Amino acid sequence: MKIDEVKQIGVLGGGVMGGGIAQIMAVAGFTVVVRDLNDEIIEATRDAIFESKWGMKRAVEVGKMPFDTCVEAMQRVSFTTDVRGLADCDVVIEAVPEKLDLKQRVFAELDEIVKPEAIFASNTSGFVIEEIAKDVLESRKQQFAGMHFFNPVPVMKTCEVIYTPQTSQETVDTLKAVAEKARKSVPIVKDMPGTYGFIVNRIFAAARREADKLVDDGIASKEDIDAAMIGGRNWPVGFYGQRGGIGKQW
Numbered sequence: 001m002k003i004d005e006v007k008q009i010g011v012l013g014g015g016v017m018g019g020g021i022a023q024i025m026a027v028a029g030f031t032v033v034v035r036d037l038n039d040e041i042i043e044a045t046r047d048a049i050f051e052s053k054w055g056m057k058r059a060v061e062v063g064k065m066p067f068d069t070c071v072e073a074m075q076r077v078s079f080t081t082d083v084r085g086l087a088d089c090d091v092v093i094e095a096v097p098e099k100l101d102l103k104q105r106v107f108a109e110l111d112e113i114v115k116p117e118a119i120f121a122s123n124t125s126g127f128v129i130e131e132i133a134k135d136v137l138e139s140r141k142q143q144f145a146g147m148h149f150f151n152p153v154p155v156m157k158t159c160e161v162i163y164t165p166q167t168s169q170e171t172v173d174t175l176k177a178v179a180e181k182a183r184k185s186v187p188i189v190k191d192m193p194g195t196y197g198f199i200v201n202r203i204f205a206a207a208r209r210e211a212d213k214l215v216d217d218g219i220a221s222k223e224d225i226d227a228a229m230i231g232g233r234n235w236p237v238g239f240y241g242q243r244g245g246i247g248k249q250w
C-alpha cells in the first residue's frame with residue numbers, strides 16, 4: 001500500500017501512547033478509529049486527546065493549533081470496543097501494553113479481521129518486531145513493521161520505523177510517509193533478534209547504566225552528573241532530575 005492510498009488509520013489501545021498517536025494522525029488529516037476494551041477507557045482516551053496537557057484544546061489555547069483544525073481533527077476520530085471496527089483500516093498501529101504474548105495475540109486476531117492489504121505496525125518500546133509478527137499470515141509479514149513513537153506523542157519529534165527481513169520497501173516508505181505527515185522525523189532501524197530497544201532506548205539505557213556506575217563507584221554525584229550533561233552536552237534534562245518520565249507524560 002502506498003501513502004496516497006492511506007486514508008484510515010486504526011489504533012489498537014487508547015492509553016498513553018495510543019491516545020497521542022490517534023491525536024497526531026487525526027491532525028495530520030487521516031480518519032482514525034481507536035479500539036480499546038471498554039467505554040470507560042474510551043472516554044478517558046477521548047478526554048486525553050481533547051483536554052489533556054498535550055491535547056488539542058490546549059494546543060488551540062496556546063496558539064499552536066487553529067481552532068478549525070482542532071474541530072476537524074476531532075471529527076475524524078471515532079472509537080470502538082469491537083475489534084471489527086478496524087476491518088477497513090489501511091494502517092493499524094498497535095499500542096497495547098508491553099507484553100510480547102499479548103502483542104502476538106492481538107495481531108493474530110487483527111490478521112483475521114483487517115483487510116489483507118493493510119499495513120500493521122507495533123509501537124513496542126523494544127521487542128523484536130519479527131517475534132511480534134510471528135502468528136500473522138506469511139503474506140502479511142511484508143506489511144508488518146515497527147513504528148516507535150515517544151511520549152508525549154504530540155510533542156516528541158521522532159518516530160523510529162523498524163523493518164524485519166520480510167518487511168517490503170513499500171511498507172517502510174509508506175510508514176515513513178505517514179509519520180512525516182504527522183510531522184515526525186523518521187530514523188529507519190533494522191530489526192535485530194536478541195536485542196531490546198531500537199536506537200533511542202538502547203542508547204538511553206547504555207548512557208543511564210554508565211551514569212549509575214559513576215554514582216555507584218563514587219566518582220560523581222547524581223546532581224553533578226545531571227549538571228555536567230546539561231551544561232557540557234546541552235542535554236535539556238539529566239537522568240536524575242527528571243520529573244515524571246515514561247508513563248507519566250513528563
Ligand SMILES: NC(=O)c1ccc[n+]([C@@H]2O[C@H](COP(=O)([O-])OP(=O)(O)OC[C@H]3O[C@@H](n4cnc5c(N)ncnc54)[C@H](O)[C@@H]3O)[C@@H](O)[C@H]2O)c1
Binds near residue numbers: 036096126
Ligand atoms: N508510555 C511510554 O512512555 C511509551 C513510549 C514509547 C512506547 N511505548 C509502548 O507503547 C505501548 C503502549 O504503552 P502505553 O504506555 O500507551 O500503555 P497504556 O497502559 O497507557 O495503554 C495501553 C492500552 O491498551 C489497552 N488494551 C489492552 N489490551 C487491549 C486489547 N486487546 N485491545 C485493545 N486495547 C487493549 C488498555 O486498556 C490500555 O488503554 C507499549 O508497548 C509501550 O512499551 C510506551
